[in-house]
Amino acid sequence: MRDARLEIRIGGTGGQGLILCARMLADALCARGKRVAQSQTYEPTSRGGFCNSDLVISDVEVDFPLTTALDYLVLLDRLAVKPSWPLLKPGAMVIADTRLCPKLPEGDYRARHLPLSRTGIELGSERVANIVALGALAALAGICEREALEQAVRAETPKSFLDLNLDALAAGYRLGEQATSIARVTQ
Amino acid sequence: MNAADKALSPKAAVHLISGNHACALGAIAAGCRFFAGYPITPSSEVAERLSRMLPEVGGVFVQMEDEIASIAAVIGASMGGVKALTATSGPGFSLKQENIGYAAGAEIPCVIVNVMRGGPSTGMPTRPAQGDIMQARWGSHGDYPIIALAPASVREIYDETIRAFDLAETYRTPVVLLYDQVIAQLTETVDLGDTEGLMRAERKWASGPREAYQPYASGDDGIPAMSRPGAGYRVHTTGLNHAENGFPTQNPEAVARNLGRLLAKFDRHHDTIDSWQTLSCDDAEVLIVAIGISARAAARALDIARARGVRAGLFRPITLWPFPEKALREAAAKARAVLVPEMNAGQLSLEVERILGGKRVDAIHRYNGDPITPAEIAQRAEALAKEKK
Amino acid sequence: MIVDSAPAFDVRDYLRLEMMPHFLCPGCGHGIALRALLWAIHELGIDKDKLAVVSGIGCAGRLSAYIDANTFHVTHGRPLAYATGLALARPDLHVVVITGDGDCLAIGGNHLIHACRRNLKLTCLMLNNEVYGMTGGQVSPTTSESRLTTTTPLGNSEPNFDACALAAAAGASFVGREVTHHVPKLKELIRAGLEHPGFAFVEVLSDCTEIFGRKNELGSSAEMVLRQKSELRPSAYRDTVDTPFRSNDLPTGILTKTERPEYGMAYRKAAAAQRANTAARASAGVNERKA
Numbered sequence: 001m002r003d004a005r006l007e008i009r010i011g012g013t014g015g016q017g018l019i020l021c022a023r024m025l026a027d028a029l030c031a032r033g034k035r036v037a038q039s040q041t042y043e044p045t046s047r048g049g050f051c052n053s054d055l056v057i058s059d060v061e062v063d064f065p066l067t068t069a070l071d072y073l074v075l076l077d078r079l080a081v082k083p084s085w086p087l088l089k090p091g092a093m094v095i096a097d098t099r100l101c102p103k104l105p106e107g108d109y110r111a112r113h114l115p116l117s118r119t120g121i122e123l124g125s126e127r128v129a130n131i132v133a134l135g136a137l138a139a140l141a142g143i144c145e146r147e148a149l150e151q152a153v154r155a156e157t158p159k160s161f162l163d164l165n166l167d168a169l170a171a172g173y174r175l176g177e178q179a180t181s182i183a184r185v186t187q
Numbered sequence: 188m189n190a191a192d193k194a195l196s197p198k199a200a201v202h203l204i205s206g207n208h209a210c211a212l213g214a215i216a217a218g219c220r221f222f223a224g225y226p227i228t229p230s231s232e233v234a235e236r237l238s239r240m241l242p243e244v245g246g247v248f249v250q251m252e253d254e255i256a257s258i259a260a261v262i263g264a265s266m267g268g269v270k271a272l273t274a275t276s277g278p279g280f281s282l283k284q285e286n287i288g289y290a291a292g293a294e295i296p297c298v299i300v301n302v303m304r305g306g307p308s309t310g311m312p313t314r315p316a317q318g319d320i321m322q323a324r325w326g327s328h329g330d331y332p333i334i335a336l337a338p339a340s341v342r343e344i345y346d347e348t349i350r351a352f353d354l355a356e357t358y359r360t361p362v363v364l365l366y367d368q369v370i371a372q373l374t375e376t377v378d379l380g381d382t383e384g385l386m387r388a389e390r391k392w393a394s395g396p397r398e399a400y401q402p403y404a405s406g407d408d409g410i411p412a413m414s415r416p417g418a419g420y421r422v423h424t425t426g427l428n429h430a431e432n433g434f435p436t437q438n439p440e441a442v443a444r445n446l447g448r449l450l451a452k453f454d455r456h457h458d459t460i461d462s463w464q465t466l467s468c469d470d471a472e473v474l475i476v477a478i479g480i481s482a483r484a485a486a487r488a489l490d491i492a493r494a495r496g497v498r499a500g501l502f503r504p505i506t507l508w509p510f511p512e513k514a515l516r517e518a519a520a521k522a523r524a525v526l527v528p529e530m531n532a533g534q535l536s537l538e539v540e541r542i543l544g545g546k547r548v549d550a551i552h553r554y555n556g557d558p559i560t561p562a563e564i565a566q567r568a569e570a571l572a573k574e575k576k
Numbered sequence: 577m578i579v580d581s582a583p584a585f586d587v588r589d590y591l592r593l594e595m596m597p598h599f600l601c602p603g604c605g606h607g608i609a610l611r612a613l614l615w616a617i618h619e620l621g622i623d624k625d626k627l628a629v630v631s632g633i634g635c636a637g638r639l640s641a642y643i644d645a646n647t648f649h650v651t652h653g654r655p656l657a658y659a660t661g662l663a664l665a666r667p668d669l670h671v672v673v674i675t676g677d678g679d680c681l682a683i684g685g686n687h688l689i690h691a692c693r694r695n696l697k698l699t700c701l702m703l704n705n706e707v708y709g710m711t712g713g714q715v716s717p718t719t720s721e722s723r724l725t726t727t728t729p730l731g732n733s734e735p736n737f738d739a740c741a742l743a744a745a746a747g748a749s750f751v752g753r754e755v756t757h758h759v760p761k762l763k764e765l766i767r768a769g770l771e772h773p774g775f776a777f778v779e780v781l782s783d784c785t786e787i788f789g790r791k792n793e794l795g796s797s798a799e800m801v802l803r804q805k806s807e808l809r810p811s812a813y814r815d816t817v818d819t820p821f822r823s824n825d826l827p828t829g830i831l832t833k834t835e836r837p838e839y840g841m842a843y844r845k846a847a848a849a850q851r852a853n854t855a856a857r858a859s860a861g862v863n864e865r866k867a
Contacts, residue, residue, distance in 0.1 A: 026374065030203045035375075036203065036374075036376050037373060037376075038203075038375075039372070039374070041313075062375070063487040064560075064561050065373050065480075066480075066558055068560055068562065221661065241847075242843075242850050243847075243854060245847070245851075247665060249660070249843075251660070252657075252687060253686055255657065256654070256657035256660070256686070256690070257657075259651070259654040259660075259687075260658065260660045262658060263648075263650075263662035264662060265665075266661075266662055267665040268666070271665070289651050416625075416628050416666060417625055417626055417666070417668065418625070419625050420646075421624060421644055421645055421646055422646070423592075423647045423649065424647070425641070425649035426650065427649065434595065435649075
């Protein structure tokens, strides 16, 4: 049997912590009994080039572990738009950073422009934009219990950054929840 | 189980780990206690993991000065009686070939991981390929037998790493563990709770008086018993063609006898060496043959094809060399066409054509670094099915 | 008066006599070097069962087959790399490498410099006969300038390596050189190398009479050995013969001897500390953060 799957991509540039944030989500889902496959594509440069981290989530063993039809696309940089666009499933949700990825092409998808990196800056570091995005994605997609995600963030974060990361996750959840309610009104 | 083992043992049955991490875990579980390597993308994580894990279990990790030194040190450690591993990718695999031939000829067990990336030459270090299928079999000069295993998932990398050591030790041979960059760096949910039953083979060691011991005598099973340095046998090991006593010879009869035994070494052991997986082969009109990430795509393609009324099946060799020929012939018996999707310009398809002589063998050959998708395979399978009707 | 209680040295006790006659050419210096090695092993009382000899390809590489020990005749240029694996995996063995100038300095040069740097306990005996003898007499990294070989028909115009200077520069903690003319001195140097607790590089200036000597009209084997004393390597006889030294003179004896941590020991010590640390954390019930 083909797995009934959910596909997520977190796209941006190298150095934004995309793999780590996908890893946290994967940990959380795994802890709740899901089968997960997480892969990444990256350029030889470790900083600045296009980078993406993909998740395929299923209740049973994942057969093909790479993404073929994205249900969710998170964009933390405009560089990730072009290589990800052909993979969008019709009706997929695209969560894009207002500052770093302001413009999106036409298509059959639901757009959520959120101030992910700005929220990170306001919290004290743009480097936590990935965790803000993680919170927003979790809230919008409803794929993961918040408690499990918090636990995964704790497990993967060094002590000195733990408070900052948990704040970023909470801020991301707020952004996601607000966007959900707006979406309900406008749809 | 000692304290160090306990520290490494899974805390829970389910893990989220990468293929290269699974390889390191499998090696430790198999009893590997020596690793020598040289940094290369995309296999370096195997070395990085083992640099931490091996000292925990009393083993040795060493980063050598180059790829050749790495395989040489691994063979040296195994000559000392210690299970040993190295890991590399295409360019390093090429560099190791002469010494892999030495290990095959002198019958020194060892395991070589080759994570396949784009080629030729430096190729595409961070992109997958499956272009070393033939090199794994024929990479060193002269005639020699070798075993190559091709796992397709993170869990299977763990299992096949253990099996690689078991086969290496049992049959005194180098074993190549061949997987692509996708599987190597893929992180998957794996269940390591049911690994207790996996075999743990030990080398057949020499016993009895020194005078009666012949280091390359055939024995009952064609596999000579090895002597451990320090056990009093004081034998000579050489890459020169040698007789049963281990010393160099150019006597045609002695060379033919010993090399003949070597070349036929796996013939009586197909039951334990061959391994493959079949999916929906019983009624398949189109048989797909694939390994690694291409086989994962093919598995998904089966359902897509069947939903369109095409009876597709999958034959996936897990032991790649020696190729499970008999099993492939059986799986393909009813198929009217065979499709080989692979990330190279035509390697597995050559072997399939050879084995299935005369049957229609089509292929998807991809060498641009993009994995072949399930949809592409399903589409080609459908076209093949229609072509025949 | 010193009474030597050790049994007298009989080289046959250390040879695989069934392998005789050996394949070395008459007059070759390698047999002298082999005898000196076995003599030093005898004096040190090294157990043949615990002795591992790893050799490469070439005339020098063939010597391991004649030694009654655990012997490994490996690929060209790689004996130091094989020996590194063997010595790390089996610290209970006494590992000796026999290699030639081409094996060690050309195709295996990378392994030499890193073995010097790493300082794993190994004794590397490099037999330098200035030529690739086994393959018929081609130029090697140590062939003297202007010498004729089958691949330098116009005379060698490449400068040659000073192997000992190379080893010392790469960090070898023991470096020595000796000539085959002076067997007791050679034995003493090899013995000191075997006793050294780290990587020991010993260069033996040997003679290829049949190929290199003949091509360069250096006379009979006896004449070639005498030239070591009178012309080519006079500092070996600095204290015995009053000979005017030439500018290209190669110093002999122990040239470098320093104390620094032996790699295998240092690794095992660090590993034991890591294990103790892990065990302590496990018993303290510390929850380790995921790697």
